[in-house]
Amino acid sequence: MTGGPPRASDAATSGAPLARRNPVAKLAAALVLSVVLLATLDPVAPAVAIAVEFAVIPLFGLRYRTVLRRMLPLLLSAAGVLITLVIFAAARTGTVLLAAGPLLVTTGVLVTALGLALRLLAVALPGVLVFATTDPTDLADALIQNVKAPPRFAIGALAAFRLAPMLAAEWRLMAMARRARGVDAGRDPVRRLQLFASTGFGLLVLAIRRGTRLATAMDARGFDSDTPRSSARRQRFGPADAGLVVGAAGVGGLSLAVGVAAGVLHPLIG
Template identity: 70%
Template sequence: MISIEPVARPGAPLARRNPVAKLAAALLFSFTLLATLDPLAPAIAIAVELAVLPLFGLRYRVLARRALPLLLSAVGILVTLVLFAADQSGRVLLDAGPVLVSTGVLFTALGLVLRIFAVALPGVIVFATTDPTDLADALIQNARAPARFAVGALAAFRLVPLLGQEWQMISMARRARGVDAGRNPVAKLRLFASTAFALLVGAIRRGTRLAVAMDARGFDADTPRTVARRQHFGLADTLLVVGAFALAGAALTTSILVGTFRPLLG
C-alpha cells in the first residue's frame, strides 16, 4: 500500500513550517550540491540532513523505509559504474578478467551515490512531513501558483495510492486466468512489463476522466478562488530557507578548502 500521508509528529519545530518554505529549502539545499562531483560535500550534506531529522519529527527507521527505493537504485548505480566505467584511472584494486576496479572509479561512484542521497533525501523529508492539501494551499497563496495547476497536482497526488491497489488487482486477475511466470526469469520480466503497461493505460484513462470532471466543475475558470485554510509565511519560514542555503554553501566551502572540490562544469 502506497501512503502519501505525513508521518511526522505535527508538533515538531520544522514540521510546522510553511510547506512552500520547506519545499524551497529542500530545492536550494539540493541544487546547490549539484555544483560539485566530489564525495565530501554530499557526505557533509547527508550528515546535516540526518542531524536535523528529529527537528522534523521523523524517526530514522521511518526515513529508511521511505528511502528504500532510493537505496536500491544507488546500489544499482554503484555496481554499474564499478563494472562498466570506461575511465579506470588511479590504483587498480581488483583485476579479475573483464572486471577491473580502480580507486578512480570508486571515488567517482562514491561521489555520485552520495550526491543522489544528498539531493533526494530533502525531498523525502519534505513530503513525509507535509500534508498534500496544505502544500497545494501554500502553493496558491504563498508561491502564487495557478490554482488549476496546484489543485490538479493535488488530485493526481491523491490518486497515487490507487496505483498499488490497481497493480494487485491486475496481478490477481491474471493469476486467476492462469497467467503465471513460475520460476522463469524471462517470463517474469515479460509479465512485469505487460502489467506495468496495463497499469499505465489505466492511469492515463483515470487521469483523463478526472481532468474532464474537474473542468466540468469549474476548475478551469479564471474566477479567483477562495481558500479555506490560510497558510502563513513568517520569519521562521524565511530563516529555514536561508539556513538551508547557508548549510549547503558551508558544505561546498569545506570541500573547496580541503581540496576535494570537483566542479560539475569546467
C-alpha cells in the same frame, strides 16, 4: 480549498518544528540544497549533506526506521549506480585498488562512483522528508497563496498526489487477479519481465482513463475558470519558514566548503 496551519502527514509528528513549516518553504529548502549539491562531483560534499539531513530527521517528527524504509528504492538505485560505474567506467585513473581479470577498480573510478551515488541520496532525501511531512492539501493551498500558482495547476498536482497510492493499490489488485486466473511467471525471468510490462501498460491505460475523468470533473466544477478563487484557510510564510530556506542554503555552502578544505572539490563546470 482548505488551508490553515500546515498539517504533517500521518508518518510524522505534527508538532515537530520542521514538520510545521510552510510547505512552500520546505520545497524551496529542498530545491536550494539540491541545486548546490549538483554543482560538484566529489563524494565529500554530498556525504556532509547526508550527515546533516539525517541529523535533522527528528526535527521533522520522523523515525529513522520510517525514513530508511521509504528510502529503500533510493538505496537500491544508489547501489546500482555505484556497481555499474565501478564495473563499466571507461576512464581508469588513479591507483589500482583491485585487479581481478577484466575487473579493474581504481581510486579515480571509486571516487567518481561514490560521488554520483551519494549525490543521488543527498538530493533525494530532502524530497522524502518534505513529502513525508506535508499534507497534500496544504501544499496546494501554499502553492496558490504563496507562489501564486494557477489554481488549476495546484489542484491538478493535489489530485495526482492523492491518486498515487491508488495506483499502487491498483497494481497489487491487477497482480492478484492475474494469479487468481493462473497467470504466473514462476521462476522464469523472461516471463516475469513480460508480465511486468503488460501489467505496467494496463496500469498506464487505467491512469489515463482516470485522469481524463478527473480533468472533466474539475472543469465541470469551475477549476478552468478565470474567476478569482478564495481560500478558506491561510498558509502564512513567516520568518521561521524563511530561516529554513536560508538554513538549507547554509548546509549546501558548508558541504562545498568541506569539499574545498579537503581538497577534493570537483566542480561540475570547469
